[in-house]
Amino acid sequence: MKFFSERHLARQIIFAPLAVVFAAEILAMLLLGQFSLPYRLAEAVLDAALLTLALFPALYFFVLVPVIGQFKRNALASQALRASEARFAAFAEASPNMIHLYDTDGRILYVNPVTEQLLGYASDEVVGQPARSFVHADDQKMASRQRLAIIAGQNPAPVKVRLLKKGGDFLHAEVSGFVVRNGSGGQAIGAILRDFSQRRLARLEREAQQAITEKLLTERTDHLEKLLNFSRQLTSTTEYAALLRQATRLSMGLLGLDFSTLMTLADDQSRLIIRDTIGFSKALIGTFSLVHGEGLASLVAENRAPAVVADFATEHRFAVPPMVLEHGITSAIGVPMMIAGRVFGVLAGHTLAPRSFAPWEIALYQNLANQAAVALDNATHLARVRESEQKFRTFFEDASDPIFIYALDGRLLEVNQAACERLGYTRAELLGLT
Template sequence: MDTEKSILLIEDDHEQALLFKELLSLSTEEQCQFVHQDTLSRGLAHLKTNTPDAILLDLHLPDSQGLETLDKVCAQVSYIPIVVLSSTGGKEIALDAVKRGAQDYLLKETISGPILSRVLCYAIERQQLNNALLGQKEDLSRVLSSITDSVWSADIIEGKVVYRYYSPAVERITGYPREYFMSGLEAWSEIIHPEDREQFLNKVKQEILGEAVKHKYRIVRADGEERWVAGTTSPTLGTDGTVIHLDGIVSDMTERHFVTEALRQQSLQQAAVADFGQRALIENDLQALMDEATSLAANILNIEYTKILKLLSDNTRLLLCSGIGWKSGLVGYGIVDAEKKSQAGYTLLTDEPVTVTDFQTEKRFSAPSLLTDHGVASGISVNIPGSKKPWGVFGVHASQTRNYTSDEIHFISALANTLGSSIAHHEIMKALQASENQHRTMFETTKEGIIITAPDSTILSVNPAAVAMLGHNDPAGLIGTSSAFLYQNPQDREPIFKTLIKNGYVNNLEVAFKKADGTPFYVLISAVVHKDEKGNPRQLEGFFVDITKRKEAEENLELFANATEQTADSVIITDTQGIITYVNRAFEKMTGYSQREAIGQRPSLLKSDKHKKKFFETLWDTILSAKPFRAQFINRRKNGELYYEFKTITPIMDEQGEITHFVSTGKDITESKLAEAALKESEERYRTVADFTYDWEAWIAPDGSYNYTSPSSERITGYKPTEFEKNKSLLLTLIHPEDREKVEQHFENHFTDEKVLPIEFRIVNRNGDERWIEHICQPVFGSKKTWLGRRASNRDITDRKRGEEMLRELNAISLVVWQTRIDGYRKIWHPCVKRMCSNASKKI
């Protein structure tokens, strides 16, 4: 022993006690404290107040005999190493003593100093190790008992899992006692949710093969509650490389699972809404966008049925225009009543989302047949916003009862709001695109020359007609040059330009232009100034037609024939019996019938049955009386598609005044008709949204004073809101004199209902600029029908008015040009043509 030790000897023989002390002192150089007690009771009493490093214990004492003596000492101080001393005994007693807690066993007759010293030293060291291990074991036990996760270990015997240990936490997690699971893997697999059991067992097979596996699955506790658990396993390999032992941990992650799932769903929903919003900005196909919205809702919410219902124009029905999960043939045709008794109808009456947890217990409304036929049990419905009323309803439904979270409701609401904004945007853009297409088509196909210049007269754009009339081969020869070089006499330009800048337009001015080769020709010119938001000229747009004396009749006929082949308008020539003798390429493109198919047929080939018999009677009465007939036709193309056409049918007469042929010219106005309808619907539907954002809003009291004026009043009129609120007559002083009377009558009306009352008029703003105003006001009544005043919105429509004027002028010019060409053809036979052409020129 290397350090001083304390030894307790319990021995009734005093001589032997002295001997042991002497042997021990002779065998070691270190000091040893040796305490002797001659009875067990005295020894135990000593141990109550002292802790020796080792105990030498005689089994045969006056007050105790045999191994019971050892048991009594171990019971009191199991942590102190004990070396048993005996005068007699064999191997069995020695082994039994060690099993009962002794560190060693010595026969007294064999004891020597070195043996005694070595035995005591080893006993002390072993006990110290045992004590350390015991402490670690106790610490581990306390840790395992305190943690919420369950730790387990198992041996792999002949390919089977044999559990050796489960920590106490398994009882809290499962509700079953630990002993329940010691029977084997079957006990644990029995509590696993049936849908997850096969996956769990497959992973156990992987564990047995030596793979470190992570689990996540559901269990059903003893009380029937479903919980989510996660587990990890670490294998121990034997010398042959096979798995002989598994250690694992099982954690109850139910709350974490649902929190994580909720966060994941929230993240998915937010990402989906953001992505859908981006798609909505670029998606041109509205039906595809609605289909994407319903599919997105079904995938994100993991729900069987989704739908988009469009409120029809009669306000009593909703059309299922997109959806997921419905029976074949319903999407695009299914109808739902918009009455309050259905969930969709009820939703239309409220601005809040409407949720149903269980239709069986729902009292506010009943499920329509669309839902009951599909076994729907629950759902969410939200309005798709429109301007004055909801555009429709976005809904999701499940076949089971379901408690919908606020995140799920917000997700559907966000999709509906995004869809509503996109629908509004699509409607407006559709109308604008149609208008732009119409303008572009007119620009490209019209026979009038169109030149667009910068304020300094630099040519920016020219249409094909202008290029041709000016004798150029392509626009490149004109673009970038000055429009001043177009005039035959440069001095003619200055007064026209000054008038244009001053008034903003010029109309029907006759002037001489020159072609690229210097050849002069006369044109009838009109022009308009396009200004920026500050009122400064941005572009100048000029329109002109060649009014140079026409060639002889033969040349006019050839020009007419060429024009009919090149024009975008349909041309049909028939004999007096109505048999088609000629059609141009535009007719083929417009109708789908080739020249070969059309010639020899009658124009009734295009009949749509949309006109009454009286319409055709009037047509024939008119043209047989040698008068042109003009009307809007609804015809049918070869493929069965209906289209709108504005048609002029002109009789052609010979020198004797007899009708020989009829010439029909037609313009396809289908696109403009559809655009007009779409624009009208868009304006009506989204007027409220547009009117109360950028426009000048006002609240006018019954006495005419302004309770409120929005800041946009200053942008439109130049006067601040406070100036209107101080002077209720200020607006009347700004109104153009020619419009003041009708505006005063509008303001003096007695408002008896809540109709929206529109009016358009001009004002002169603070800068002296003339602006067009679209004024819309609506009476506001109290709960007892008391008139509270008017809510008004004023929009600056100056640019629109100028554009409309320009389009009217273009249409007039186009009509005159066509009439002039046809009249040129008729001139051969009818001497009155000169007078008609002269009158048409005067109109231009």
């Protein structure tokens, strides 16, 4: 809009009264029949000029100055309004959120380009339409209450509504409203609509991930507790047979297996022999063995690495033992029992239902197998030491010649029965002499 300049306005205000007075003089002379054109015209012009000069100060201070001031204020207000509208347009066009303008009746006056991206409507499809027609029926009352509160000068909290998309789906949005005023004192309602669907999905995803993490932490904590319990139980006994049963039983419960079997390498390293099993026949213990190319255990021992079977029906890496299929077994896990870099045996578990084993489950199972291997190896060595001690004790006591055992410092540590009989002392008496 183009405004008059101050100079142009001043000229109009100064000469307008002069023209009015001059016209009044002419009209009066015509009515009174006193019209003598040359004389009266000059006299009228002079009278009008004198009257205008007399009234000019009043015209200047009471008419000209206020009018010019008002025009200046209007011009500044108009400029400020245009600048404000330009800033709003720039903000709305660049905003990543939907920006809408509504009149006080709730009709849409403006939507920014993001609206078309998220809802699918072009601007001319929504402008002039009632905003409620794009809001889910269950959310319309809530949106209306927010609009009325904004009009009343309140600052209501954002509301969450479902907006109808062009394809028929709904978009979850969080709506914040505010008053927008124009230069003439009228008002409209501005709204920022944030796509709550993405935030909602992100929140749900975070919550789901957190639940999974908490579940995994709980499961792993439980499994680690079982592993620690397994370690404690391994150290509670040195009996080889008891250790075998603990290893098979605890590993079975650790991963929720249906079958658990522990096999060790024969002395000649040619085959794996079942030392204990849960699920298969007890008659297999000490009698059933696997050689190269037979069963999962042989593959594990040969590769010195864990292996799993997803489905024995499609397994081609080794010959599947008939008893596996006879029992309806589907999946399995096997890990080598390692001691100082050598294979002591294989720990294997089988399941009836299809099962995939996570890396951490395989690592945990491997840890358990290695602990069991060390405990069993120690128990084997201890049993051999005990057997050797027993053989020596038998020889020592049954010898017909006296036998004396001394410490390096000369103390008598042990004597046999023959020594006691030869010297006539009891064992306690002989040991007490030193």
